[in-house]
Amino acid sequence: IERNFKHITNTDEVDRNRYSEKLEICFQELSSLDKYALIFECLHGAKKIEDWHRQFFNYHRFLGNKMEEYKISGSNEEFKNLLSIAQALGCIDRFCTIILADNGFHALHRQHQIEIARMSREAYNMVIDYIMKGKYANADLALSDIIENSSNSKYLTQIKHDLQCSLSKMMKNTQTWAHSLDGKIERDEDNRNKIREINENIEKIRIVLNRHRIMKLMDEQMKKDIQNFENEINQILSKAILNGLQSIELFININHFLEAEQYMKNLLRLQRELADYYTSKLVENKTEELKTRLNTLANDILQLYDFEDINNYAKNPPRDLLDLLKKASSGGYARYAQAYSSLMERIRVNFSLAIDKVCDNSTRDRSAKIRSIKHAFYFLPDELKTVFQLQIDQLNQLNTNQQQLIEFD
Template identity: 40%
Template sequence: ISEREKNKQTYDFSGRFDGSIANNALLYVIQCEKVGDTQVKRTAIETNGILQKYIIEYGNFLNQEIARLYQNAQNSEVEGGPLQYAHELNVRLEELSSLKIFPEVFDCVKGVETIAHWQGKVTDCYVTLNRTMEQHHSRGESENLRKQLVVVHALSCLDQIRGDTRFCDLYIKYQSGINQDLREAYKIILSAISVCGYAAAGMTLSDIDDQPLNQKAKKQIVHDLQSSLVKLMKDTKCKVHWLYGKIERGTINDIPIEEIVANIEKIRTALNQCNLMDLLDGKTKRDLENFQDEIDKMLSDIILKGFASIETYMNNDNFTEAEEGMDNIGAAQRALTGIIASQEVINKTKEFREKLDTVAKDLTIQTDFSIVDKYFERPPKDLLAKLKQVS
């Protein structure tokens, strides 16, 4: 100790402080102060001062550690979680309390005052948490309530300081409420999935992401989610198949295409809900990821077959039907903007639009009207009438 004092070194309290040795040392030097020898008495007084300074510094260190741990134990978002800090806090408080059996040391570290101070702080913390959690509960702020519940659970190890179970009781009180909220959340998720409301389902699920999912509820969510998405993909493909041969003829209204667009948007929404995607099996997830490309291919094939029909109309000089077919396909393409991305469809659209726009000019080039014998096959009068209809 003299060497440390002489070199003004900072005391290291990383190891276990031995209260017994420190207490005996204090008692010994106090007795030495009472002897008649002046030199011994002077040395005893100096040693006593050094000892007390060391013990007081230990008390300050202990108090600072308790303050640091106390602050972190109340932070639900502290790195590593508050539980480890609450545990270390309890250890430090027990360390302080254990010094009671060493009166001289306990007096040096102001044990009575320090323990009373931290008992008061713990009580104040309980009162604040109780009030705050009641407010969160009454306002329906489940996320904030869960954060506070993490803190209460961590601090429950401090109940022994007060000799009661107040933190444990507080935890049990609101944990049961959280469980009820979770049950309600599961119902909301399942209800949203049943109507393909994947955004709402994902949002609700994210609100309870930090809570352990009940396995039965999780299985039900996974089952309903996969069933819903598989059915949605199947229904959408059926609606697309139904369009074959109908778009260019204009035999459908806007509803089927609007339903296809709406379904694809639902699929996109589901894909953007990462927490929902994490629940799916590999096959369903892959099917979803490839779904838009499949629909693009199916719709592109339908449009291209429609162009083939338009080409047949044009080859048979049925220009009105070709123009109407082109208009019908154009309307469908506009409704399906962002869904059909085929470059072949884009090129064919441009090609047939140009053909229809230049049909009169092309006819004069391709048809030799000087051959009268051919008039019975393509009467010029009929051609002119048909061209006037689309001009």
């Protein structure tokens, strides 16, 4: 009797029904021994029953007071635990009618069942409200006030329905936002609202995964969807970011420096904002590769383009490259200004040398060289056209004079 009573009244016990049945059997056996007067007397049966009656009476009073205390203080978990004890001890009521009369443990349990029903209704309304607002941690906490029994099954069924609908909608919206970034993730600076929503929803799913009451409510397919959600978002974002990095690489390859710099700036900001909720080694490596290329791009341009042969100006117009460098410099990327100045001076020197060489050529070659210089002149930036315009005019005059001499001869 003592062992089973201790198990039932232990607040950490989870299976009181098993000990309740054993306690009833043990007390029934003790009480039935009074049919054997001699044995009952030798075992001090009457005194044992009297002692247990006193202990049950005292515990009944303690239990009632404690339940009132927990009800007033709002300690719902503790209150429900004591209610479970009262229900389990109801098995001894029929042996304690002398001391408890009609106010036994069953009566104590029934008395507070009304309070439990009220708490469950209030908790249900709170849970539904929290789910609607996406406050899943609060919903999980409020769920603790709903006892899982047949009378509350309708509450739990409705909560499960609303919870799964809410989570499904949130995950679909998040996937839609993530997909919408593909193709423009590097262009739009105004992606912050979408990124914030994605981060917040990933965090909500993480919270749900760590709340056992909510997880226990959901069916297996929903659990799988939630467990796979973050990985799916990772894959969608990785694809979008890699496509953005490919666009940046294309701009680098065609010397669109400003676009490459701006898009990389956007992507780096986005990756910082996603840092706590997204990771991809492939994206990380590609990002570092392009960052390195951009950091050395201005110097690489000086190595790649010497503009020594003016006959190649039509194929690789200096004007176009210088315009792109100037555009990047004006856009706030100062390192391109030095490359612009260096190339401008290099082209000026090379073009000037080409003009000087014309005068040294034989009369037969001079006309062809002048035509070549005039053709290359077209691809110079406006600043250099102004510098060389007078010399081009002089070459035109020289060419005209040469033609007149040939005709005179």
